[in-house]
Amino acid sequence: MARTNEIEKMLPLPLAAFHMLLELADGERHGYALKRAIALRTDGKLKLGSGALYGSIDKLLLLGLIEESEERPDPHLDDERRRYYRITSLGRRAAEAEARRLRDLVVLAEAQLGRRPKLA
Amino acid sequence: MRRAMRVYGWLLKLYPARFREEYEPALERQFQDEYRDVTSPGEAVRLWSGALWDLATSVPRQIFSEMTMDIRQGMRAYQRRSFSMTLAVIALALAIGASTGIFSVMNALLLRSLPFARPERLVELWLSPVNAFAGRTGFNSWWQHSAYLNEATTFSTSEMNLAANQEAWRVKGTESSANFFHVLGVDAIAGRTFAHDEEITGHNSVAVIGYGLWQQLFGGDPAAIGKTVHVNGQQFTVIGVMPANFNYPGKTQVWMPTIFDFEIIPHRGAFLIETIGRLRNEGAFRQAQEMFKAEALRKNPKAYDGNEAQNWPKLVSLQNQLAGPVRQQSWVLAGMALLVLLTACANVAQLVLSRATERSQELAVRAALGASRARLLQQLITEAVLLTTVSTVLGLGLAQWICRLATSIVPPELATQEYTIFDWRVFGFAAGLAILAGVVFGLSSAHLTARLQPAANSLRTQRAAPDAGLKRARAVLIVIQAAITLCLVTSSFALGHAFLKLLGTDLGFRTGNVVTLNVSLQGTTHSGKGEWAYYSNVLSRLRAMPEVEAASAVSYLPLANQIYMANSFKLDSGQSVARVVTNAVMPDYFGVMGTDFLSGHDFEQASGKDADQRVIVNETFARLSGLGRAIVGRHVLSPWRDASYVVEGVAKTARLNGPDNQGGPQIYFYIGEETPPVLTLVAKVRGDAAVGLAKCRDAVRGIDPQVPIYDVKTMDERLDDVLARPRFYVGATALLSLMTGLLAMVGIYGTTSYALEQRRREMGIRMAVGATPRRLRGMMIWESAQPLLVGVAGGMALAIFAGRFLEDLLVTVARPGFGTCLGGGAVLVGVGLLAAWQATSLVRRIDPMEALRSD
Numbered sequence: 001m002a003r004t005n006e007i008e009k010m011l012p013l014p015l016a017a018f019h020m021l022l023e024l025a026d027g028e029r030h031g032y033a034l035k036r037a038i039a040l041r042t043d044g045k046l047k048l049g050s051g052a053l054y055g056s057i058d059k060l061l062l063l064g065l066i067e068e069s070e071e072r073p074d075p076h077l078d079d080e081r082r083r084y085y086r087i088t089s090l091g092r093r094a095a096e097a098e099a100r101r102l103r104d105l106v107v108l109a110e111a112q113l114g115r116r117p118k119l120a
Numbered sequence: 121m122r123r124a125m126r127v128y129g130w131l132l133k134l135y136p137a138r139f140r141e142e143y144e145p146a147l148e149r150q151f152q153d154e155y156r157d158v159t160s161p162g163e164a165v166r167l168w169s170g171a172l173w174d175l176a177t178s179v180p181r182q183i184f185s186e187m188t189m190d191i192r193q194g195m196r197a198y199q200r201r202s203f204s205m206t207l208a209v210i211a212l213a214l215a216i217g218a219s220t221g222i223f224s225v226m227n228a229l230l231l232r233s234l235p236f237a238r239p240e241r242l243v244e245l246w247l248s249p250v251n252a253f254a255g256r257t258g259f260n261s262w263w264q265h266s267a268y269l270n271e272a273t274t275f276s277t278s279e280m281n282l283a284a285n286q287e288a289w290r291v292k293g294t295e296s297s298a299n300f301f302h303v304l305g306v307d308a309i310a311g312r313t314f315a316h317d318e319e320i321t322g323h324n325s326v327a328v329i330g331y332g333l334w335q336q337l338f339g340g341d342p343a344a345i346g347k348t349v350h351v352n353g354q355q356f357t358v359i360g361v362m363p364a365n366f367n368y369p370g371k372t373q374v375w376m377p378t379i380f381d382f383e384i385i386p387h388r389g390a391f392l393i394e395t396i397g398r399l400r401n402e403g404a405f406r407q408a409q410e411m412f413k414a415e416a417l418r419k420n421p422k423a424y425d426g427n428e429a430q431n432w433p434k435l436v437s438l439q440n441q442l443a444g445p446v447r448q449q450s451w452v453l454a455g456m457a458l459l460v461l462l463t464a465c466a467n468v469a470q471l472v473l474s475r476a477t478e479r480s481q482e483l484a485v486r487a488a489l490g491a492s493r494a495r496l497l498q499q500l501i502t503e504a505v506l507l508t509t510v511s512t513v514l515g516l517g518l519a520q521w522i523c524r525l526a527t528s529i530v531p532p533e534l535a536t537q538e539y540t541i542f543d544w545r546v547f548g549f550a551a552g553l554a555i556l557a558g559v560v561f562g563l564s565s566a567h568l569t570a571r572l573q574p575a576a577n578s579l580r581t582q583r584a585a586p587d588a589g590l591k592r593a594r595a596v597l598i599v600i601q602a603a604i605t606l607c608l609v610t611s612s613f614a615l616g617h618a619f620l621k622l623l624g625t626d627l628g629f630r631t632g633n634v635v636t637l638n639v640s641l642q643g644t645t646h647s648g649k650g651e652w653a654y655y656s657n658v659l660s661r662l663r664a665m666p667e668v669e670a671a672s673a674v675s676y677l678p679l680a681n682q683i684y685m686a687n688s689f690k691l692d693s694g695q696s697v698a699r700v701v702t703n704a705v706m707p708d709y710f711g712v713m714g715t716d717f718l719s720g721h722d723f724e725q726a727s728g729k730d731a732d733q734r735v736i737v738n739e740t741f742a743r744l745s746g747l748g749r750a751i752v753g754r755h756v757l758s759p760w761r762d763a764s765y766v767v768e769g770v771a772k773t774a775r776l777n778g779p780d781n782q783g784g785p786q787i788y789f790y791i792g793e794e795t796p797p798v799l800t801l802v803a804k805v806r807g808d809a810a811v812g813l814a815k816c817r818d819a820v821r822g823i824d825p826q827v828p829i830y831d832v833k834t835m836d837e838r839l840d841d842v843l844a845r846p847r848f849y850v851g852a853t854a855l856l857s858l859m860t861g862l863l864a865m866v867g868i869y870g871t872t873s874y875a876l877e878q879r880r881r882e883m884g885i886r887m888a889v890g891a892t893p894r895r896l897r898g899m900m901i902w903e904s905a906q907p908l909l910v911g912v913a914g915g916m917a918l919a920i921f922a923g924r925f926l927e928d929l930l931v932t933v934a935r936p937g938f939g940t941c942l943g944g945g946a947v948l949v950g951v952g953l954l955a956a957w958q959a960t961s962l963v964r965r966i967d968p969m970e971a972l973r974s975d
Binding site: 030031032035047049050051052053054055057058080081082083 | 154
């Protein structure tokens with residue numbers, strides 16, 4: 001229960017943070033990969049600068065929504081300066097809660113506007 | 121690629137310490153990846169602009185975020201030592217407040233620019249070699265051919281009766297050459313300023329009014345242009361309105377063009393014609409001064425002979441001239457405030473030393489957990505800046521109060537010089553002080569912390585060993601505080617002593633129960649032949665009042681801050697007396713003012729029998745004439761006409777400008793039927809002077825409401841006004857010295873009690889081997905007394921050196937001598953030892969066993 005309250009307090013998640021959690025839900029990523037994946041997923045609409053990206057990562061780490069991964073790729077393929085991140089169970093639940101919140105919002109908007117928005 | 125990486129690496133240094141340490145390598149790596157993908161110069165530009173935009177938005181966010189974290193942590197750390205922190209904040213707030221307040225005044229007078237175009241090129245010419253008396257053509261031709269002046273103008277300011285909309289006011293009016301506004305480079309906000317030929321008689325019935333008067337008379341209506349006003353009874357057409365911040369010279373509200381032929385507004389009595397000019401070249405001020413001096417000498421080879429230096433021709437910058445009356449005093453007070461600031465900083469430094477020792481353990485733990493030196497440094501600086509910022513915010517309140525006080529005591533010459541903290545320079549100064557002090561404290565704290573934990577084993581040691589360097593640093597701080605305190609205390613004592621002497625000075629007249637009112641008949645129905653009848657009527661009315669014991673009138677009232685007319689007078693003995701202040705009085709003036717006669721008597725007894733052919737001189741005149749009291753009955757020749765006056769009596773010398781000014785030679789003429797249009801009515805009243813003053817004012821107004829009555833004050837109020845400035849300086853010095861004294865005591869107490877705490881174990885050992893608490897306490901007190909004595913010695917030298925500046929605050933002050941310093945030093949040592957004695961009271965409670973166990 002206390003955990004649910006904790007998650008409620010975090011909502012709404014910033015858009016960048018939400019996308020990062022969604023991306024990390026697929027698996028571990030390093031910062032640059034995360035940035036590229038988000039840009040790809042949003043058709044280039046959300047292009048995070050490096051400072052903004054690591055600012056968000058820092059916040060998510062502090063909130064315990066993501067953590068740094070100890071596992072690293074083959075040293076031949078890796079650069080030790082890269083940092084790898086993965087989603088925590090709290091992060092996963094926060095992302096789910098945010099998705100629910102957004103869905104409720106869409107339902108509310110449809111009821112209020114009296115029609116379903118046209119899907120592309 | 122390498123160069124791009126290097127530049128990006130530098131830019132990353134903008135991030136705060138924690139973020140940088142955490143993500144700098146990752147950010148670099150990411151930029152490297154992105155840069156590798158760049159295929160064209162266009163893409164490189166896009167990458168760089170994106171990176172710069174990202175830095176511009178994310179750096180402030182990260183700084184804010186880390187600062188918030190550090191502030192929270194700092195607050196928690198401060199809460200643990202709330203008492204000493206509160207003391208430190210108060211000390212710093214007082215010191216920063218005093219410094220900022222005085223800076224605000226200096227900013228207004230010396231730094232803020234004047235409401236003139238290129239004010240740095242404007243100069244005032246004292247005793248100009250050519251002035252308005254050379255006539256319009258002579259004056260204009262002089263500056264047109266001048267090698268150093270581009271243009272010059274003359275003006276004269278006096279109080280005038282202004283009537284409009286059937287009401288009359290007494291206002292400051294300036295008559296000037298037509299190019300007055302052109303020289304200053306200011307323009308009207310409505311209408312226009314004077315045209316070139318509007319100074320010529322016949323064209324000069326035009327006036328420019330000030331913004332305040334425009335609001336007051338016409339409610340700010342632009343249709344005021346073309347309306348008429350009456351100045352001293354003469355009609356003028358308003359042609360322009362000046363901006364709100366323009367009231368030069370001396371709070372002028374109405375300006376009129378003239379060639380100083382006094383045809384429109386006649387002048388009687390003393391008045392001053394001033395000359396200002398605009399230099400040809402901005403940087404050539406010194407050169408212009410030399411050229412001016414050479415010209416003055418050419419016109420009058422004796423210009424710089426004999427006279428006192430203050431009467432020599434001089435070319436001064438207008439900005440300095442306008443700041444003149446309080447410029448030097450501001451510097452002296454600023455010096456004092458700086459000393460207080462130093463003392464407060466020394467106190468905070470003491471605190472930093474204590475905290476550094478206390479926190480060395482905490483910081484060592486954080487370092488062991490991975491916090492870098494930069495991160496800890498950032499934390500310590502943020503905490504220190506937090507302390508100084510809170511102090512500065514509180515100090516700004518004090519600063520604004522000081523500004524208000526200064527405004528009431530020494531009002532600035534111009535509206536634009538208003539003393540206030542709401543100016544970017546003042547805020548910059550205060551913020552600069554806060555940041556500088558914060559960074560210095562933070563760095564010193566970090567430095568000391570580093571000294572206290574030099575080795576990796578610092579975590580294992582229970583307590584850092586007492587550091588000899590720290591002990592020395594504490595002693596040096598006490599030396600500084602003691603020296604500054606002694607300097608300020610002796611200065612304050614010297615000023616206080618001089619001020620008390622000033623209060624006890626015999627003014628040559630009494631101020632108690634004497635009330636004064638100024639009336640001006642200029643432009644009223646009484647001017648001319650009706651003046652005598654009006655004054656006779658007013659005086660009879662006043663004398664008939666039950667509250668009034670006696671009433672009279674005078675041309676130049678003492679303590680009224682007036683320009684006096686001075687002349688040389690010859691006696692029938694052939695002796696001549698120079699620079700005699702010439703005054704005119706009605707019968708019983710000396711009785712009302714309580715001025716004693718040393719010889720002879722007042723006009724009253726001579727009236728009816730040629731009183732207007734008699735004069736009264738003062739004691740100084742009698743002495744300078746070489747005749748002394750035997751001057752009574754001798755003849756004084758008129759400097760204006762072929763007539764002589766019999767000396768009727770010798771009155772005590774009146775100190776016209778207040779107790780700190782020696783009254784010079786004075787001569788009093790009898791006001792007969794040729795009455796001056798402006799007079800001050802004086803009355804000695806029974807009972808409460810304020811009530812008497814109000815009744816007298818009502819009685820005078822009852823005779824003719826159209827006659828402006830102004831500057832209505834009791835003589836006690838006038839004396840208060842005159843003493844306000846020295847009182848402020850004495851009060852400010854006393855307050856500053858009290859503050860430093862308190863700070864020094866807190867410093868000594870804190871150092872001694874801290875030293876005791878640090879040496880608890882040593883004390884325990886000493887007690888265990890037989891030392892008595894009394895002996896130990898004596899030892900501790902002696903150790904505290906040593907830096908105090910060194911500080912007192914330094915302070916004596918400082919006080920004697922600084923004594924010369926006290927004369928700028930109060931002319932009559934005697935510089936603090938060796939005796940005063942010694943007395944002050946003894947008091948300081950006594951109080952300091954008392955603080956140390958109190959701080960060491962815990963020695964008695966030390967239990968040797970417990971002290972040994974505690975480590």
